[in-house]
Amino acid sequence: MNVYKISIYTLLVIVLGCKPKFTKPNLTSGEIDATTFVSLGGSIAAGYSNGGVYYQAQKNSLSNLLATQLQLIGSADFKQPYVAESSIGIGNVNNAPSILSNRTDCQGVVSIGPVKIAAQGDVSIFSTNIFASQGPFNNLSVPDLKVIDADINGYNNPFYVRMASSNSSSILSDAILKKPTFFSLMLGLSDVLNFALKGGTADFVTPVAGSIGVGFDASITNVLNKLTANGAKGIIANIPSIKTMAYFNTIYYNSLKLDNATATSLTNFYAVLSPTIQFNEGNNGFVIEDVNQPLGYRQAVNGELILLNVPLDSIKCNKMGSLIPIPDKYVLTLSEIATIENAITSYNTILKNLANSKKLAFVDVNEFFTKVKAGFVYNGVSVNASFVSGGFYSLDGLNLTPRGNALLANEFINAINSNYQSNIPQLVATSYSGIIFP
Amino acid sequence: MIKYFFLLILSFPAYYFSQGFQVNLQGQKQQGMGGAGTAFIQDAATVFFNPGGMSFVANSVILGATPTIAKGAFQNANTNEISRTNSPVSYPFAAYGVVGLKDSSQLKFGFGIYTPFGSTVQWENGWTGRFALTRLQLRAIFFQPTISYKITNKIGVGAGFIYASGKVNLQKDIPIIDADGNYASAELNGKAEGYGFNTGIYFTPTKKFAVGLTYRSGIKMAVNNGTATFKVPASVAANFPNGKFTSKLPLPSVTTIGFKYEVNSKLNLALDINYVGWKAYDTLAFDYEVNTTSLLDTKSARSYKNTIAFRSGAQYAISTKLMARLGLAYGITPVQNGYVTPETPDANRINYTAGIGYQISNKFKLDASFLFTHLKRSDTNLETNLSGTFKTNVIAPGFSIGYIF
Numbered sequence: 131m132n133v134y135k136i137s138i139y140t141l142l143v144i145v146l147g148c149k150p151k152f153t154k155p156n157l158t159s160g161e162i163d164a165t166t167f168v169s170l171g172g173s174i175a176a177g178y179s180n181g182g183v184y185y186q187a188q189k190n191s192l193s194n195l196l197a198t199q200l201q202l203i204g205s206a207d208f209k210q211p212y213v214a215e216s217s218i219g220i221g222n223v224n225n226a227p228s229i230l231s232n233r234t235d236c237q238g239v240v241s242i243g244p245v246k247i248a249a250q251g252d253v254s255i256f257s258t259n260i261f262a263s264q265g266p267f268n269n270l271s272v273p274d275l276k277v278i279d280a281d282i283n284g285y286n287n288p289f290y291v292r293m294a295s296s297n298s299s300s301i302l303s304d305a306i307l308k309k310p311t312f313f314s315l316m317l318g319l320s321d322v323l324n325f326a327l328k329g330g331t332a333d334f335v336t337p338v339a340g341s342i343g344v345g346f347d348a349s350i351t352n353v354l355n356k357l358t359a360n361g362a363k364g365i366i367a368n369i370p371s372i373k374t375m376a377y378f379n380t381i382y383y384n385s386l387k388l389d390n391a392t393a394t395s396l397t398n399f400y401a402v403l404s405p406t407i408q409f410n411e412g413n414n415g416f417v418i419e420d421v422n423q424p425l426g427y428r429q430a431v432n433g434e435l436i437l438l439n440v441p442l443d444s445i446k447c448n449k450m451g452s453l454i455p456i457p458d459k460y461v462l463t464l465s466e467i468a469t470i471e472n473a474i475t476s477y478n479t480i481l482k483n484l485a486n487s488k489k490l491a492f493v494d495v496n497e498f499f500t501k502v503k504a505g506f507v508y509n510g511v512s513v514n515a516s517f518v519s520g521g522f523y524s525l526d527g528l529n530l531t532p533r534g535n536a537l538l539a540n541e542f543i544n545a546i547n548s549n550y551q552s553n554i555p556q557l558v559a560t561s562y563s564g565i566i567f568p
Numbered sequence: 569m570i571k572y573f574f575l576l577i578l579s580f581p582a583y584y585f586s587q588g589f590q591v592n593l594q595g596q597k598q599q600g601m602g603g604a605g606t607a608f609i610q611d612a613a614t615v616f617f618n619p620g621g622m623s624f625v626a627n628s629v630i631l632g633a634t635p636t637i638a639k640g641a642f643q644n645a646n647t648n649e650i651s652r653t654n655s656p657v658s659y660p661f662a663a664y665g666v667v668g669l670k671d672s673s674q675l676k677f678g679f680g681i682y683t684p685f686g687s688t689v690q691w692e693n694g695w696t697g698r699f700a701l702t703r704l705q706l707r708a709i710f711f712q713p714t715i716s717y718k719i720t721n722k723i724g725v726g727a728g729f730i731y732a733s734g735k736v737n738l739q740k741d742i743p744i745i746d747a748d749g750n751y752a753s754a755e756l757n758g759k760a761e762g763y764g765f766n767t768g769i770y771f772t773p774t775k776k777f778a779v780g781l782t783y784r785s786g787i788k789m790a791v792n793n794g795t796a797t798f799k800v801p802a803s804v805a806a807n808f809p810n811g812k813f814t815s816k817l818p819l820p821s822v823t824t825i826g827f828k829y830e831v832n833s834k835l836n837l838a839l840d841i842n843y844v845g846w847k848a849y850d851t852l853a854f855d856y857e858v859n860t861t862s863l864l865d866t867k868s869a870r871s872y873k874n875t876i877a878f879r880s881g882a883q884y885a886i887s888t889k890l891m892a893r894l895g896l897a898y899g900i901t902p903v904q905n906g907y908v909t910p911e912t913p914d915a916n917r918i919n920y921t922a923g924i925g926y927q928i929s930n931k932f933k934l935d936a937s938f939l940f941t942h943l944k945r946s947d948t949n950l951e952t953n954l955s956g957t958f959k960t961n962v963i964a965p966g967f968s969i970g971y972i973f
Contacts, residue, residue, distance in 0.1 A: 148637070149639050149961070150639060150640065150652075151959075152643045152650050152957070152959070154648050154650075155648060230803070232803065242803045508953055509697060509700070509952060509953060509954050510699030510700035510952035510954060511699045511743040555647050555648045555649075556646040557647065558644070558649050558696060560696060561694070563749070566746065566747055567744050567745065567747075567804055568746070568802065568803045
C-alpha cells in the first residue's frame with residue numbers, strides 16, 4: 131500500500147516537477163497611451179554611430195530600441211527614415227562611418243583603431259527625399275539638431291531634408307503631423323556640442339534667453355507646448371556633461387610623455403621667451419595655442435580637454451604639443467569648458483522644470499553618463515567610458531554602441547515606469563554588441 | 569520522550585544538508601531516509617557516514633549510483649527574460665567494502681570510493697548571464713581507506729584518510745564581439761588534488777538507541793597547473809594569451825551528530841545534524857601565469873557562511889525482506905544575499921526522499937532511493953549585478969547492490 135502511494139507520488143513529481151516554471155508578469159501601460167510614439171532628438175536618438183548613419187546603426191538607435199519595448203504595451207509600428215541596408219552610410223561631413231581595424235602610424239607601429247571604411251560616405255543618401263515612399267516618420271531625430279532649429283520651417287540639415295514632409299516643414303511640424311500619443315524628447319546636446327567639437331573656435335553655444343529659434347528656454351518650451359497640446363504624455367531627457375564623453379577623455383592634457391633628455395632640451399628651448407613653460411621626465415602638459423597669451427601659446431593645465439580628432443601622428447612625429455602648439459580647434463580651455471558646462475547646467479534646470487510642470491517623465495542622462503564614466507558592471511559585462519574598450523561609446527567617441535543605446539534606453543524605461551506606473555520590461559542589453567573587433 | 573522528539577522533527581519540514589556545490593548521495597539506504605546515517609548503521613556505506621560504526625558492519629561490499637537530473641532556470645528581474653540550463657545528467661557513484669578477519673572481529677578495514685562534490689551546469693546559448701558563466705563542470709572522486717575498532721559491543725571508533733582527485737572546467741563568454749557577431753570566450757581547465765580525513769565515534773548504550781559523532785575535515789582542492797584557453801578576435805589575441813593558471817577550491821568540513829531510535833521491531837527513526845564549514849569558501853581566485861592589461865588575476869568574493877542542516881528519516885519493515893523508507897530534510901544555504909551566482913544558484917532547501925530495500929537472499933541486498941528538491945532564490949549579485957530569480961529542480965533516483973560475505 132505504502133509502496134504504491136510512494137510510486138504514484140514519485141511519478142507525479144517526475145512528470146510535473148522537472149522543469150522550473152516562471153510566470154511572466156502582466157505588462158501594464160499605466161497612464162500611457164503608447165499607440166503613436168514619436169522621438170525627437172539628435173544624433174544618438176537618430177541612430178548615428180561610429181561616425182555616421184547607416185542601416186544597422188538606425189536599427190539600434192536609442193529611439194528604435196525604446197520603441198521596441200513600447201510595442202510590448204501597444205505601440206504601433208515605429209517608422210524610421212532608413213537608409214538602404216546595402217549602403218555604407220554617411221556622416222555629418224559626408225564622411226564614411228568607421229570600423230575598428232589595423233592601421234600604421236608615422237612610426238611604423240601597427241595598432242587597431244577607427245578606420246573609415248571608404249574615402250567618402252554614400253552621398254546618394256542625401257539626394258532623394260523618402261517621405262513619400264517611407265514616411266511619415268515616428269523617429270524625427272536628426273543628427274546635429276539644436277533645440278533652436280527644431281521648429282524652423284525648411285530647416286536645412288541634409289539628414290532632415292531627405293525625410294521632410296515638404297520644403298517648408300519643420301521637424302516639430304512633422305512630429306505633430308503624426309499625432310503622437312507619447313513622445314521622447316532628447317534635445318540640447320547639439321546646442322553646445324558643435325561649439326565644443328571645434329575646440330571653441332567656431333559655431334556657438336545657444337544662449338538661454340531669446341525668442342523661439344534664438345534662445346534655449348523659449349525654443350524648448352515651444353517644442354513641449356506643441357507636443358503636449360493634445361494631451362500627449364512623454365519623457366524628457368537632460369543633457370550630459372561633455373566631460374563624461376570618450377571624445378574629450380581619451381587624450382589627456384598631460385599625455386606628453388618625455389624622457390629626461392628631451393624634457394631638459396625642451397625646457398631650455400622655451401627658457402628665454404617663455405620661462406614658465408617647463409618640462410620634466412614623465413607626463414607633461416601639452417603646449418597649446420591660446421590667443422589670450424602674449425605669445426599665443428602656453429602649457430595645458432589640469433582640467434583642459436584635448437579632442438579625440440587631434441592629429442596623433444603630428445604629436446608623435448612632428449613635435450606637435452611640444453615644439454609646435456596644438457591648434458586651438460583641438461583643445462577646450464578651462465574658460466571654454468566653463469561656458470559649455472554652465473550652459474548645460476542652465477538647460478538642464480529648464481528641462482527639469484518643464485518636466486515637473488507638465489508632469490512628464492524625466493530621465494537624468496547626465497547622471498547616467500557620469501555613472502558610465504565611473505564604470506559599472508551590467509550582467510557581468512563591465513561598461514565604462516574608455517574609448518573602444520569601454521563598450522559604451524562607438525568609434526566616434528560621442529555616440530553610442532548598440533549596447534550603449536540599449537543601456538541608455540533602459541534608463542528611459544525606468545523613468546517612464548516610475549512616472550507613469552507602467553511596467554515596461556528593460557532590454558537585454560547584453561544581447562546588443564559593443565565595438566566590433568577584427 | 570526520545571520517540572516524541574523524533575516525531576516532532578519528522579512532522580515539521582526537517583532540516584537537511586545544504587549544498588553549495590556539494591552532492592550528498594553516498595548511500596541508498598541513507599538517502600531514502602533523508603540522508604541520515606551517522607548513528608543508524610546498516611551497511612558498508614558507513615565507511616562514509618561514520619567510520620566509528622564501521623566495525624559494527626558485517627564483512628560486505630556495496631556498489632551504487634545515483635543519476636542526478638537538475639533542471640535550472642533564471643528569470644531576469646529587469647527584462648523578464650527566462651534562460652534555462654541544458655545540464656547533462658550527472659552520475660554520482662559510491663563503492664564501499666568492509667572486511668575483518670572474522671565477521672565479528674573488533675578491528676575492521678574499509679575502503680570507500682565516492683563522489684561527494686560535482687556537477688555540470690550548462691546554461692543555454694546566449695543566456696543573459698553568459699559573461700558570468702556558460703558552463704561549469706566540477707568533479708571530485710574521494711578515495712578513503714579506513715580503519716575502525718570496536719572497543720566494546722557498545723562503542724566503536726574509526727578514522728579514514730581521504731585522497732581527493734578532481735577536475736574543474738569553467739567556461740564563460742567575454743564581451744568582445746567579432747565581425748560575424750560571435751562573442752569571445754574563455755575556458756579554464758584543470759586538475760585538482762587534496763587531502764583530508766574522516767573520523768567518527770559510534771555509541772549504542774541500549775539496543776534501541778544509538779548516537780554517532782563524526783568529523784570530516786575540510787579539503788583544499790588546489791589547481792596548480794590549469795590551462796586557460798581564449799577564443800578572441802585576432803586583433804586582441806595578444807591581450808588574452810593562452811597559458812597556465814592556478815586556483816583553489818576549498819571543500820568544507822562537516823561535523824555531524826546523529827541519532828537512531830528503534831520504535832519497535834519494524835520501525836526505526838534516524839536524525840543527523842550537520843555543521844558545515846562553508847566559511848572556508850571566501851574567495852574564488854584565478855591567478856594567471858601571464859597577465860596583460862585585459863587579463864588580470866581575478867578575485868571574486870564568495871563569502872559563504874557556515875551552515876547547519878538537519879536530515880531525518882524513517883525505515884519501516886514491511887516484511888522480513890522488504891523495507892520502505894521515507895525522509896525529509898532541510899538545509900540552510902551557505903550563500904549569502906548578494907553572492908548568488910549561476911555556478912551554484914543555491915537556496916534554502918527541503919529535500920523529499922523515499923526508498924525501498926529488498927533482500928534477494930542472505931547474501932544479496934538491493935536498495936533504491938529517490939530524491940526530489942526544489943530551489944528558488946532571488947538575488948542581485950554584487951559583482952556582476954545579475955538580478956533575478958534562479959529556480960532549480962533536482963531529481964535523483966539511485967540504486968545499489970550489496971553483497972555480504
